[in-house]
Amino acid sequence: MEKGALMGRELTVHVGFDDTDSARGGCTTYLASLAAERLVELGARFLDYPNLVRLNPNVPWKTRGNGALCLRFKLEDDRLGEAVEVLVKLLEKEAVLEDPYTNPALAVLVGWPSVELRRLAMKAVTGIVKVEEALKVAEEEGVELHCLKEARGVVGALAALGETLEGDHTYELIAYRAPQSLGSPRKVDASSVVEMDRLTRPLTFNNLDFEAFRVLITPHGPDPVLYGVRGETAEAVRHASTLIKVEEPVERWTIFRTNQGTDAHLKPATVADAHEHLPVAIKGTVASKPRTIPGGHVVFTLSDGTGNIDCAAYEPTGSFRKIVLALQPGDEVVVYGGVRPPGPSNPKTINLEKLLIVKLTSLRIAINPTCKRCGAKLESMGKGKGYRCRKCGEQYPHAKKTWITKPRKLVETLYIPPPRAHRHLTKPYSRYGREKTGGPLPLAPLSPSQFLWVNPSFKKAP
Structure with missing residues (x-):
């Protein structure tokens, strides 16, 4: 910790978490909420909302949402050791260690993230970071690591440290269920979500999918999340939350600042550069008439002068497939999505997340x-x-x-699948023209009440 930045008796500290959840349960955002509560009790003064950093959604070893968390705060130097000990114990208690694919990690940085940490963070969002590379950066930058199993979670924990969200960002208020409610159907009044969406849109987004008449703010798995509201400001998501009617107790809520809904993962590329698992944006020409294949997926071939690659609108994208099916050879487009590796019956394919039609052929x-x-x-x-x-x-x-x-059925514009098919990072229509910057760090200290509420009936013991 020799790189510590002393400010009087205070240290500037960043703590990153990743790879703690599982398809069987658990939730890294919930762990971050508990950690924030403990740190406040230890006298930490938060410099930012808890950061939720979504990483490359195409990596094959990702956890459910591939999200890493970072807490940024000031703390008296003589409390740091105690704080780290508390956080490690919390990690041991809350992580789903019995899952063979879960490899929890905690990263502690004193001082501000270096250029190298920021570079690694960008690579983790837009590409692939090897564990060995992450461990090397951690050693060089004086980051203290705590890995409960293998070191895979180090990549996300370090990326969360380095992604300070100074570019475009959004907010999400996540409300969590009481312990006795876990495993039962979530009791969130759908009509209140519809009304909340009407009153708060476009300052909130992706609350509903009108095509499928589906509420999107409530997950369906065994995790402790009751609902999550995404929006442009902390004030917007907090207000939206007050409009939602729930018929079960809420244990706590936390507001996160995040790169969700920003397209931060998509990177300009060519077909020749479209390697497996990378999120790409490729400009090219439609080289084959789109066709529907078994499963209801729509596929066409894109050419850009460096090669050809298949692009697919998969069945869950709903009406978006009709747009893709109406393309014609010769149309100039930009395709956005993740590169899926070849399988026994299909070549390497871009899983379409959105489509920009640049020029329609006659x-x-x-x-x-x-x-x-x-x-x-x-x-x-x-x-x-x-x-x-x-x-x-x-x-x-x-x-x-x-x-x-x-006459063509299409126009030269951007087409995005319905919200139910969006990745966490996909920028929805409503966010275009609302992009923002985070401003320079460090940020002013926040009151805990600005980002954290804990129901006194369920307050965790220190």
Whole structure:
């Protein structure tokens, strides 16, 4: 910890968590909420809302939402050892250690994140970071690590330290269930969510999917999240939460500052650069007529001069598939999505997250001429033999097909699947034009009441 930045008797500390949850339960944001509560009790003064950093959603070893957490605060130097001990014990208690794919990690940094940590964070969001690379950076930057099993979680924990969200960002208020409610259906009044959305949109987003008539703020798994409201400001999500009616006790809520809904993962690339598991944005030309394959997925081939690659709108994208199906060879587009590795029956494919149509090609079709006597459509008498009218028998040996330009169903604009198919990082329509910057760090200390509420009936013992 020799890189500590003493300010009087205070240290500036950043604590990152990752890889604590599982398909069986657990939640890294819940762990961060508990950790924030403990740190406040130890006298920590928070410099920012708890940070929720979504990493590359295409990595095969990700946890459910591939989210890492960071807490940034000031603390008296003689309390740091105690704070780390408390956090490690909390990690041991809350992480789903029995899951073989869960590898929890805690990273502690004193001082501000270096350029190298920020670089690693960007790479973890837009690409692939190897564990060995992360461990090397941690050693060079004086980051204290605590790994409960293997070191896989170190990547996300370090990325959370380095991603200070000085670019575009949003907020999410997450409300958590009481222990006795876990495992039972969530009791959130759907009509109140509809009304909340009406009153707060576009300052909140992705509350509902109107195409499927589905509430999106409530998960369906065994984790402790009751609901999560995403929005442009902390004030917006806090107000929205007051409009939601729930019929079960809320143990706590926490407001996170996050890169969700920002497209932070998408990186310009070429087909030649489209390696497996990378999120990419590639400009090219539609090289094949889209086709529907078993499962209801729609696939076409994209070419950009460096190669060809298949692009797929999968069944969960709903009506977005109709947009993709209406493309024509020659259309100029930008495709956005993650690169899926080849399988036994399919080549390497971009899983489409959105589609920008840059230029539509003209769609010209040939139609048979009409009969001058009765107005019916003529039919061909054979190659080079002209046409005849099946209705009245009139023949036209010199008639030819007429070429017309058919109106396209598409327009040159951005198309995004319905919200139910969005990744955590996908920027929805409502956020375009609302991008923001986080401003320079350090930030002013926050009151705990600005980001954390704990129901006294369920307050955890220190």
